[in-house]
Amino acid sequence: MTQSDLPDSDTLYAALLARDPAWEGRAFVAVVTTGIFCRLTCPAPKPLQRNCRFHPTVADCLAGGFRACKRCNPLGQLDPGHADLLAALRADPARRWSEADLQARGLDPSTLRRAFQRHFGQTFLGMARALRLAQAGRRLAAGERVIDAQLEAGFDSASGFRAAFARLTGHAPAALTGAGGLTASFLETPLGGMVAVCDGDAVRLLEFTERRTLAREMQALSRAVAGRIGLGRTDVTDRLEAELQRYFTGASAGFTLPLAPLGTTFQQRVWAALQEISPGQTLTYGALATRLGRPDAVRAVAAANAANPIAILIPCHRLIGADGSLTGYGGGLWRKERLIALERATMAGGESLDGVRLSA
Incomplete structure (x- = not known):
């Protein structure tokens, strides 16, 4: 749904007053006097209509500078069926999911796609695919053959696997299996998968896996060291993972690692x-x-x-x-x-x- 697809403000304000669950995930209210946005089902006291702005997605609310309500948590909650699906994905990240699998669980693929895009910035099937590719990267780093990593990741086609891996990292899988000037690793965080590239002294790159510029940045780093980027870990990678863990658990908001980004x-x-x-x-x-x-x-x-x-x-x-x-x-x-x-x-x-x- 886009902004133009939303009904008029009177209709949405009535839904807000009634806490109408029919609008769950389809519209959000941003309150200009508080700077906060909510679900229409939020239990908080209702603002005056003149102070309400209605948006179709969380992203639209955030783009307008509004903060997420702590009571109804529009960023963090999922439909119970969607939450169960996410738990299933985490329990078996190697599973190859299809729309038929989603329908078998009583889920509508188009509704699910919108919900995951809104909450996580990517679709459920895209998330599952990224997890399989990250697992393939770890297997390649451990010395497995490309064909074995491909099949374990659920890719029947070798060309499809090479293309998907290259879109993610900027390199075909075979080009990442040897030692190089830099070492790439796949890390998991509460905000999604990330690719870290380190050498023996510093962090050179840290990006979320769905970042569109990731492949280009990987290629630039590879050119800078006149060779391919190997898969694996260094002491810096281990330190980075430990510091990210402290950051996401709220133990520390600072980092001590040396950084060496490539730039002007x-x-x-x-x-x-x-x-x-x-x-x-x-x-x-x-x-x-x-x-x-x-x-x-x-x-x-x-x-x-x-x-x-x-x-x-x-x-x-x-x-x-x-x-x-x-x-x-x-x-x-x-x-x-x-x-x-x-x-x-x-x-x-x-x-x-x-x-x-x-x-x-």
């Missing part, structure tokens, strides 16, 4: 300045440009921010629009909102990303 001199300046923004704080693009002594270079700062190849550790999610709204984030606005919320909770001794209460 200006991009490096922007990325260094991003790391000076304290966890839980945000800064506008214009303010960062001013800090760099280039107040007229707002667009260049935004471009450098978008080109950041090391997510989270170089906190490009801490930059916001001039009006305070959450603006573009390569990993998805829903992730940006959750990362900022997590850091603020960590600094205040609040809750982790998984909702575990932290000690003050």
